[in-house]
Structure formats: C-alpha cells, structure tokens
Amino acid sequence: MTKTDAMLLEDKYVLPTYGRFPFVVAGGKGHFVRDDKGVEYLDLYGGHAVALLGHCPEPVVSAVRAQADVLLFYSNLVYSSVRTRAAAALIELCAAKDAQVFFCNSGTEANEAALRVARLVTGRPKVVATYGSFHGRTAGSLAATGIAKYKHAMTSAESDTVHVRFGDLKAAKAALRRDAAAFILEPIQSMSGIVMPPRGYLKGLEKLCRKSGAVLIFDEVQTGLGRLGAPSAAQAFRVKPGVQSFAKALASGVPCGAIVIAPELVHKLQPGALGSTFGGGPLACAAVEATIRTIIKGRLWRKAKALEARFRAKLKHPALKEIRGKGLLLGLVLDRPARELRDHLVERRILTGLAEDPNVLRLLPPLTIGEAEVDRLAAALKEYK
Ligand SMILES: Cc1ncc(COP(=O)(O)O)c(C=O)c1O
Incomplete structure (x- = not known):
C-alpha cells in the first residue's frame, strides 16, 4: 500500500x-x-x-445534538432524567425486571465493574474465565491505585484468575471451588474466531454458578443489543446471568459501557460500591436511550x-x-x-x-x-x- x-x-x-x-x-x-x-x-x-x-443513525444524532444544547455533562452527584431513561431502556431490552444499571465508558471498564460486583457480593477473591475470551485491556488499573479504601474488593488480578476450556462443563465445575467469585465469559467468543458454545453449556454454567454461589457474568459487549437475533445473548440462550456487560454499540459510537446487575445482587451492594466521573453522563445517556429505543421500536x-x-x-x-x-x-x-x-x-x-x-x-x-x-x-x- x-x-x-x-x-x-x-x-x-x-x-x-x-x-x-x-x-x-x-x-x-x-x-x-x-x-x-x-x-x-x-x-x-x-x-x-x-x-x-449503521453510521450516524438519525435518531441518535438528533438526541446527541439536542442534549449538547442543554447540558454536556454533570456526574452521578446529581439526578439526571436522561440517565434514568437510558437505564430503563436497557433494562427493558434485557427483560431484566428489578435489575439495576451501572454506567461506565467502555467494555473493559464494564467488565472490571462486573468483576468488582462479583467480588463484593460474594466476598471471594477468585475469578474463573475461559481460554479464548476477550474482555478488555485494563486489568491492572485498580491494582495500581494507591488508596486502601478503593482496594478492598481487589487482589492481584492475574494470580486470582484461572482459565478453563470454553465449552467444558467438567472443567468449569472443578474451577468453581468455594472461593470463586465469578465465572466470566463471552457467550459466543468473537475475537477468537466466532466460537459457539456447545449446546447446554451456558445453561450448565448457570446451574453450576448458582450451586457454588459464584456470579455468572456474560460479557455481551459484542453479543448484546440485538446482534444475535435476540435482544441479548442471555435471551438468545435462555440463561439468566448475574451480570451482563455492554459497550460498543450501546451508544452508537459515543463512548459508553454499562452493566446490568440482577436484583438478587443489587441489594447486596452498598452505595459507592462502584463509581465513575464520566459514566452515566448526559451526552452518552442520550445516545444510549436513542439507540435502545430504536432497537426496541423496530424489534x-x-x-x-x-x-x-x-x-x-x-x-x-x-x-x-x-x-x-x-x-x-x-x-x-x-x-x-x-x-x-x-x-x-x-x-x-x-x-x-x-x-x-x-x-x-x-x-x-x-x-x-x-x-x-x-x-x-x-x-x-x-x-x-
Ligand atoms: C467481548 C469484548 N469484551 C470487552 C471488550 C473491551 O471493550 P473496550 O475496547 O471498549 O474496552 C471488547 C472489545 O473489543 C470485546 O470485544
């Protein structure tokens, strides 16, 4: 070239x-x-x-323009109706009644937040992941933070993660010992080369996690929002994860990530468990609301x-x-x-x-x-x- x-x-x-x-x-x-x-x-x-x-979808561009005229930013220190509407739209799309949303800015942050939720609600350190999954690039950011009060749910990320073969329920069962906080995976492994879960695998993981007390985390950064022919991978495979993480298409190109946290986990989280300056900002939330409403309206x-x-x-x-x-x-x-x-x-x-x-x-x-x-x-x- x-x-x-x-x-x-x-x-x-x-x-x-x-x-x-x-x-x-x-x-x-x-x-x-x-x-x-x-x-x-x-x-x-x-x-x-x-x-x-598609690029520059009209409803999203209009919503962002209108929001830019009103307020570019205020953080989670204030209530915001556009944030409420964006969260409600995501919960509706996920058919996740009584769930709650935490907004952040990217896929990797969404997964960090999901893992943090799992560690906080279980009080356990370990994470089980699968070979071939991709979840983002920031694993060390919290480990590098030097203020003790932010580190209570974090241990050295690498040494607390074990990987098992994608699709192998026996290996998952062995890895989900009593100290596993979470099992995180892409329901379909995209970056690896579009690797499908074997039949019954995801449902099997749901059962294993429920038994062991670990939180099942679906990384829906690529599978979510309708791409699979259902509103989410959880719905496509009829599985109920504890946490779903979203990003990429969520705001049609305005940087945004989010996790949807199941009701049984929400009540175990204290105020301040998660935080982000920009997450849930009005510009991104206007784009989220318009994106998801367009998806829902057109099914x-x-x-x-x-x-x-x-x-x-x-x-x-x-x-x-x-x-x-x-x-x-x-x-x-x-x-x-x-x-x-x-x-x-x-x-x-x-x-x-x-x-x-x-x-x-x-x-x-x-x-x-x-x-x-x-x-x-x-x-x-x-x-x-
Ligand atoms: C499945 C999956 N999870 C997480 C991420 C990380 O997202 P981001 O690049 O927004 O941090 C990606 C990015 O490609 C992804 O494909």
Missing part, C-alpha cells in the same frame, strides 16, 4: 495500535463509510462492532435472524468450509488465511474483520443492511481466486 500524506502524518503523531485499513475515513452514513477522496465502502465490520444501527433483532439465513444461503466458495455464529455475528471459516480474502474484499470496497484464528473472517455488520448488501458480498466472494 502506498501511504498518502494524511496516513504518514497519523503514523507520525498517533501511537500505532491496530493494523489499519488502507484509507482515511472522512464520513459515514448507514452501512457505508467514505474516505477522504469520496470513495464509499460497504462496512460489514460495523465500525469495529459499534455501528449496530431490530428479528432482522439479524433473517439476514443470517441469507448469508448462509448466498455465501458459496470452494475455500469456505463453514459459517459459524449466530445472527449478525458470523465467522467465515476458510481453508486458507482469511487476510487474503479480507484484502480482496477491501479492493472491492467491502470491509470485514480478522480474528485470532487466522483462517476466520468476521462479519459484524450493522442491522441496517439488507439483502442487496449480502448479495454484494456473495458476488465479491465469487470473484475470489
């Missing part, structure tokens, strides 16, 4: 984190983004799984189901061994490195994602796509040699 001046400048000033697509994004609308030369790309990577309603999760069927029917290629996943969280399993196909598709102005499994191409498209977009991907796939 020959880099343009704009790309070279970014390389100079911004620490490189991710491998970037070979263009400079200048704008986006619906399921398309355009570069600084006006070239349009079909975004089947959904802006890193954030643009579940948009039903679209994910229908589109999954079309992807499965239309995507055909000798290199395509299997399509894994559910709804619009899909992994194309190839008999060769997925990067080649990803690059082929970028040349045809279609964005898709890679995974830890080098042979898996991930699709995380907005719920706004239609049959034409599925068919465009199918046609581009046919041209792949």
Whole structure:
C-alpha cells in the first residue's frame, strides 16, 4: 500500500495500535463509510462492532445534538432524567425486571465493574474465565491505585484468575471451588474466531454458578443489543446471568459501557460500591436511550435472524468450509488465511474483520443492511481466486 500524506502524518503523531485499513475515513452514513477522496465502502465490520444501527443513525444524532444544547455533562452527584431513561431502556431490552444499571465508558471498564460486583457480593477473591475470551485491556488499573479504601474488593488480578476450556462443563465445575467469585465469559467468543458454545453449556454454567454461589457474568459487549437475533445473548440462550456487560454499540459510537446487575445482587451492594466521573453522563445517556429505543421500536433483532439465513444461503466458495455464529455475528471459516480474502474484499470496497484464528473472517455488520448488501458480498466472494 502506498501511504498518502494524511496516513504518514497519523503514523507520525498517533501511537500505532491496530493494523489499519488502507484509507482515511472522512464520513459515514448507514452501512457505508467514505474516505477522504469520496470513495464509499460497504462496512460489514460495523465500525469495529459499534455501528449496530449503521453510521450516524438519525435518531441518535438528533438526541446527541439536542442534549449538547442543554447540558454536556454533570456526574452521578446529581439526578439526571436522561440517565434514568437510558437505564430503563436497557433494562427493558434485557427483560431484566428489578435489575439495576451501572454506567461506565467502555467494555473493559464494564467488565472490571462486573468483576468488582462479583467480588463484593460474594466476598471471594477468585475469578474463573475461559481460554479464548476477550474482555478488555485494563486489568491492572485498580491494582495500581494507591488508596486502601478503593482496594478492598481487589487482589492481584492475574494470580486470582484461572482459565478453563470454553465449552467444558467438567472443567468449569472443578474451577468453581468455594472461593470463586465469578465465572466470566463471552457467550459466543468473537475475537477468537466466532466460537459457539456447545449446546447446554451456558445453561450448565448457570446451574453450576448458582450451586457454588459464584456470579455468572456474560460479557455481551459484542453479543448484546440485538446482534444475535435476540435482544441479548442471555435471551438468545435462555440463561439468566448475574451480570451482563455492554459497550460498543450501546451508544452508537459515543463512548459508553454499562452493566446490568440482577436484583438478587443489587441489594447486596452498598452505595459507592462502584463509581465513575464520566459514566452515566448526559451526552452518552442520550445516545444510549436513542439507540435502545430504536432497537426496541423496530424489534431490530428479528432482522439479524433473517439476514443470517441469507448469508448462509448466498455465501458459496470452494475455500469456505463453514459459517459459524449466530445472527449478525458470523465467522467465515476458510481453508486458507482469511487476510487474503479480507484484502480482496477491501479492493472491492467491502470491509470485514480478522480474528485470532487466522483462517476466520468476521462479519459484524450493522442491522441496517439488507439483502442487496449480502448479495454484494456473495458476488465479491465469487470473484475470489
Ligand atoms: C467481548 C469484548 N469484551 C470487552 C471488550 C473491551 O471493550 P473496550 O475496547 O471498549 O474496552 C471488547 C472489545 O473489543 C470485546 O470485544
């Protein structure tokens, strides 16, 4: 790739984190983004799984504009009606009557908060997680804090976490000893390469956690909000976790994370158990409310189901061994490195994602796509040699 001046400048000033697509994004609308030369790309990577309603969805943009005119920010020190409405919308979407919401700013913070809740309500130190899950990048932030009163629910994060094989109930049972505060997992492992839970696994975990007293935490940062063809993974798999964590699409691109805490845990938490300056701020909450109300009003999760069927029917290629996943969280399993196909598709102005499994191409498209977009991907796939 020959880099343009704009790309070279970014390389100079911004620490490189991710491998970037070979263009400079200048704008986006619906399921398309355009570069600084006006070239349009079909975004089947959904802006890193954030643009579940597409880019710049009108109801969210309007709500953010209106809120920006009224109040950009005040913290949780004051009551806020927009925060109340955002929390109520999330609880309604999750069908989690009598649950409560804690707002933060990202997925990793949501998971930190979920783990903290589990440690606080159980009084136990250990966390059980699964190999192949991704939960965020801040594990050490609280360990580094130097004020004792904030550290009562935290021990050294690494040494208190054990990992077990995803899908293995026997291993989960052995790990959920009496000192386990939580079992945390992605109900479908996305980053790994869209790894599905074996039938009965999630329900089995729910039972094991209930028996052992550990809190089951569903990291719904990618699976939540309708992408799976149900309003949440918990509903898709008919499981009742103690805590669900959300981020990414929650505010359609305004940074926001949240956890939904089941009623039986809420009453064990003291005021001040969790906190955040920016979490639950009015701008983010206006975006959350508009995002979730749009999803509920259109029952948009039903679209994910229908589109999954079309992807499965239309995507055909000798290199395509299997399509894994559910709804619009899909992994194309190839008999060769997925990067080649990803690059082929970028040349045809279609964005898709890679995974830890080098042979898996991930699709995380907005719920706004239609049959034409599925068919465009199918046609581009046919041209792949
Ligand atoms: C399942 C899952 N959990 C947590 C995170 C962390 O979210 P954030 O990058 O907003 O901290 C991610 C991010 O990709 C994720 O995919």
